[in-house]
Amino acid sequence: MVEKACKICHMLTEKKECPVCKTKELTENWQGIAIIFNPEESDVAKELNFKLSGKYAIKV
Template sequence: MAERACPRCRCVTFDKVCPLCKTETSSDWTGLIVVLNPDESDLAKELNISFPGRYALKVRK
């Protein structure tokens, strides 16, 4: 099963619905960032990421 990404929050998951924001996910995404501590990450703040996890850099619907 291929991983999918949420077009709203960019969370990467295997589910068809995002576990964070309940939006339908897309299989068309590129780039990956892993955030361990969003409170101390400048990149997470720049990308508006507030929960630890794996995120896509670009998602198409």
């Protein structure tokens, strides 16, 4: 199954809505994966504004 990216927070999900913001604004048209374990300590997470650990699309 193809993962979709949330247009708002960039979280990747296989479900029909984003587990974080509960929106159905998902797209299959995304690029690059960032896996965040410790958002507090991750420069990437800070730069891209990812506040929770998880798998994110870099470009949506």
